[in-house]
Amino acid sequence: MMNYDHITLPSADIPVSREVDVLVIGGGASGIAAAIAAAQGGASTLIVEQRGFLGGMGTLALVPAFCPFTDKEKPIIRGLGLKLMDRMKEACDPGYREEYRELLDWVPIDPEVLKRVYDDAILESGVTPLFHTFVYDVVLSQDGRNVEGVIIVNKTGRSFIRCRYIIDCTGDGDIAALSGVPFQKGGEAGELQPGSMCYLLANVDRPKFNAFLMETGDTGQLHRTVEKAMAEGALPEGRKSISGLAWISDYLVGVNFGHVFGVDGTKAEELTRGAIEGRRTAERQLQFFRSYVPGFEHAHLVASGEQLGIRETRRIQGDYMLTVEDFLAARSFPDDIARNAYYIDIHLATSKSDMTFNHLPPGVSHGVPYRIMLPVGINNLWVAGRSVSSDRAVQGSLRVMPNCFSMGQACGTAAALALRDGGDSRSISIPELHYRLLAQDVWLGGNFTPADDAGVMEGKRL
Ligand SMILES: Cc1cc2nc3c(=O)[nH]c(=O)nc-3n(C[C@H](O)[C@H](O)[C@H](O)COP(=O)(O)OP(=O)(O)OC[C@H]3O[C@@H](n4cnc5c(N)ncnc54)[C@H](O)[C@@H]3O)c2cc1C
Structure with a gap:
């Protein structure tokens, strides 16, 4: 029927x-x-x-x-x-x-x-x-x-x-x-945390990048570089801090940077849009890294997430x-x-x-x-x-x-x-x-002592 x-x-x-x-x-x-x-x-x-x-x-x-x-x-x-x-x-x-x-x-x-x-x-x-x-x-x-x-x-x-x-x-x-x-x-109006397309960059130069971070002796160097790129249109407006640069080696780094908004991870259509938008974002960020960030001039994008990262x-x-x-x-x-x-x-x-x-x-x-x-x-x-x-x-x-x-x-x-x-x-x-x-080595708190009775749903804390 x-x-x-x-x-x-x-x-x-x-x-x-x-x-x-x-x-x-x-x-x-x-x-x-x-x-x-x-x-x-x-x-x-x-x-x-x-x-x-x-x-x-x-x-x-x-x-x-x-x-x-x-x-x-x-x-x-x-x-x-x-x-x-x-x-x-x-x-x-x-x-x-x-x-x-x-x-x-x-x-x-x-x-x-x-x-x-x-x-x-x-x-x-x-x-x-x-x-x-x-x-x-x-x-x-x-x-x-x-x-x-x-x-x-x-x-x-x-x-x-x-x-x-x-x-x-x-x-x-x-x-x-x-x-x-x-x-x-x-949230109340159904709003969701954004997703992020994380990726791996190879052929980067960590010592050179670290030297760049040390140039001003403060921690704001990368933040300011992102701000500059946004002002010049090389990156879209958005979060200015690159929250995750995780160095697997001196030449390979995992990146978590920027957001893809409005994706409900329980809907295939939205995950599809998120995947495409996420890969576009990663490509744009790659160009930003190569042009603006010392140590990343020859960066190569070797992999992006199979799926947009979903937070919520x-x-x-x-x-x-x-x-x-x-x-x-x-x-x-x-x-x-x-x-x-x-x-x-x-x-x-x-x-x-x-x-x-x-x-x-x-x-x-x-x-x-x-x-x-x-x-x-x-x-x-x-x-x-x-x-x-x-x-x-x-x-x-x-x-x-x-x-x-x-x-x-x-x-x-x-x-x-x-x-x-x-x-x-x-x-x-x-x-x-x-x-x-x-x-199993789980830690339940410094003051925690397990109860000696076998009561159901009753723990004891000293
Ligand atoms: C961009 C981003 C950055 C983050 N940064 C960090 C960080 O730096 N450090 C950190 O610790 N956490 C971070 N998190 C949070 C963390 O990664 C996730 O919240 C966590 O992995 C959730 O674990 P989980 O086991 O609940 O689910 P998931 O890791 O999402 O695993 C669920 C699994 O279930 C499978 N699955 C789902 N539905 C079905 C189904 N119907 N049938 C069969 N299989 C199914 C999926 O394929 C998946 O493998 C981040 C998350 C995101 C998105």
Whole structure:
């Protein structure tokens, strides 16, 4: 049957291609950590990823560096995320290792090395990866309170994957949205943080660039050069600071500079426009670098992101919504699964608007409660990563990769616990979750002592 707007497909028999304990959708920082933690907890675990590699924004969008793992005094994100970053450092060239071995904040990403490190880590932990596969629907139980599995599409065809538990690490909350979980997208008027097309420039001369930065003895040299280029029409008006130049070697640098506005990362048409506009922006910036910035005269653009980097889409409604008040008060919660100290970093929605920054003092962090990863109404689904339940300001802080690792690790650990007990996401013992996370080197705060009782959803803080 057909009308002008829709067609009705005949009902289809879809083969069941797999059956697993824990199904992780999305292979970014949150998905990798979730899958490894679930497998290490004893669950048969499958990770489904639409690209041919893991890493999410850190590899597919060439985001050039890991945000801080410290609160400016000590490492506060210490579990799987820190281990994976250390593995990437060890797998890099000797020069890189030498320079960055001790660095914990703004560590440059070598995307090809990182992809291989993630492959190895996933396989070693016993997780089964399934790449080149997109999840486009879910099947709910009759009462609508559990996800029974997902419908995938890939070169092999369409099929159903059955699961006991599922962790949504799509960055966009796709699985939660398909399951009917309420969500918010962007600000009051639907405005979204802009995207950025990140890229890699080879054949650059870092010593020469550094000498140029030192010429005036202050830090404003690059900023002034961008201002000059904008005044002369060599760059469009917009943000003047080049926030990310991440030096992988003296001749190779990752760049995060400028914005593409008005792209909703949950819409293919807008991602298409964003990709084209992003590549045009990168080409224009390349010409700027060559003409204006010493050390970049012979720069060669070797790769841009496979996709425009997306900072913000859906924020799901969870059992708790973490707010800016919680952030500013550095609040702790009985069900904390991690700490966060990254500043509120909101890139505003048009070229005329500015950025919002809000820093906690050095040494101060707030708790990240388990409940922000529990989507309302569904019992066997967790959401980890940049679409967890928070207000918009806190999303501007929680969204970065170190936090995504922490949240993913907690969800994977919780899913393995639920599997062992035959329970669900809300019936697990929070003290036991704490014990398990601590045993995996997760840091839950200087004063944190796990409860010695096994009460459900009760932690204890001294
Ligand atoms: C321009 C830019 C600069 C940034 N700078 C930094 C920085 O310097 N440092 C930092 O730490 N963070 C930075 N961030 C933030 C950070 O990169 C992301 O917020 C973070 O990677 C989110 O992790 P995630 O696991 O939630 O999702 P993602 O990294 O987005 O991963 C989601 C994965 O799920 C897959 N997927 C999505 N939907 C489906 C589906 N339906 N089926 C199958 N697979 C699916 C995607 O292909 C992707 O691999 C930046 C982000 C941007 C955009």
